[in-house]
């Protein structure tokens with residue numbers, strides 16, 4: 001309900017601003033939704049009220065559920081990639097199917113509502129759309145192919161809910177929304193200042209950024225650096241099953257009859273969130289405006305490496321038992337070195353993913369389009385270019401995610417609109433180019449890999465038998 005209220009406040013604020021700038025409400029032709037993906041909501045179709053708090057994508061409470069699901073895999077295989085051929089995803093606490101199974105197993109009212117057929121499930125797009133279009137009084141229950149591709153419940157080829165996946169997770173089909181394309185008529189707003197305005201796009205935020213960056217051809221890629229970092233590589237109409245730890249996901253389908261485009265995705269759970277941690281938990285910085293200046297006061301990170309694996313590591317490792325480590329501290333290490341190492345941590349994680357993409361797609365990327373909150377930081381873009389050895393191009397329109405949803409929404413009402421047409425504020429971007437050589441780059445990357453080794457499986461590592469007994473005895 002907090003999420004719905006926030007969106008209603010946002011609509012009220014944005015429309016007020018529009019009119020104060022001389023625009024008119026009737027100029028709003030249509031609305032596109034873009035949302036944080038995987039976060040899971042379950043509610044009662046009779047009351048329209050949630051049956052539990054939403055479980056957000058980063059939430060790790062489902063780790064034990066993954067363990068139980070691994071146990072259920074035939075032949076004791078415990079293979080996290082068991083469902084990949086069907087849904088393109090590894091078993092991980094990250095995805096909605098696992099969160100739903102946790103809710104069913106741990107919240108009795110959810111189980112009862114699932115059994116009696118009154119439960120409705122949605123990712124955040126579905127929950128918002130349901131409420132905006134009337135809630136229990138006729139609100140629509142729909143999602144799009146990009147969001148559905150993050151649930152582990154949709155078949156990546158048929159783009160329909162898959163009975164085998166539902167059976168594996170022990171979930172009833174009655175809870176699921178209708179899967180639609182990313183650009184079509186979903187419903188109209190039931191109340192408020194935009195009452196009657198249609199909703200004609202729905203895309204997960206990372207896919208919307210892919211569209212907003214106009215990465216609409218096979219071989220184009222973008223990285224969005226916010227809380228996490230998500231690199232999507234457009235593979236065109238073909239489904240590429242990664243052999244190197246990436247996800248296969250739907251990129252977009254711009255219309256009911258349009259060809260679905262797929263993407264390989266590298267997901268990093270902690271990017272900008274590492275700075276929130278430095279600020280809120282450690283007190284090393286007071287605000288994000290300081291980050292660039294602090295990191296620039298030192299020439300390098302003085303061999304400090306920070307792996308911010310707070311909730312395990314996502315792509316390409318998929319190690320839910322990894323935990324954060326800071327390696328290479330010495331008497332000379334200062335706050336500035338740690339801040340710089342935090343920026344570099346994001347860059348190295350992107351290199352991990354680009355190396356996997358290269359192996360899966362064979363063609364190395366020549367340039368990387370970037371957007372998201374962290375990309376205001378010029379030093380960060382230089383470090384990213386240096387540590388990967390790639391040209392980095394920052395989006396001219398900062399809110400690429402919202403832009404992608406708006407473009408898709410307009411495409412649904414004006415079929416002649418060309419998504420590839422130059423946007424008025426775009427124009428050529430100045431690339432940030434590498435300033436260090438490959439020897440230095442590769443040496444630094446090897447050290448990063450050593451830090452990764454120290455972080456992997458931390459949660460499950462145990463002391464050697466003799467030492468454990470001595471420890472227990474003490």
Ligand SMILES: Nc1ncnc2c1ncn2[C@@H]1O[C@H](COP(=O)(O)OP(=O)(O)O)[C@@H](O)[C@H]1O
Nearest residue numbers: 225226227272273275276288291372373374377
């Ligand atoms: N100058 C900066 N340098 C590095 N990180 C930054 C800077 N400014 C903001 N951030 C990080 O960017 C993130 C916010 O970006 P945003 O795209 O709004 O994220 P989200 O969409 O996930 O909320 C925060 O985690 C913040 O720490």
Ligand SMILES: O=P(O)(O)OC[C@H](O)CO
Nearest residue numbers: 036037057205226227228
């Ligand atoms: O904006 P972020 O970084 O919180 O991204 C959320 C993603 O959709 C999670 O998959």
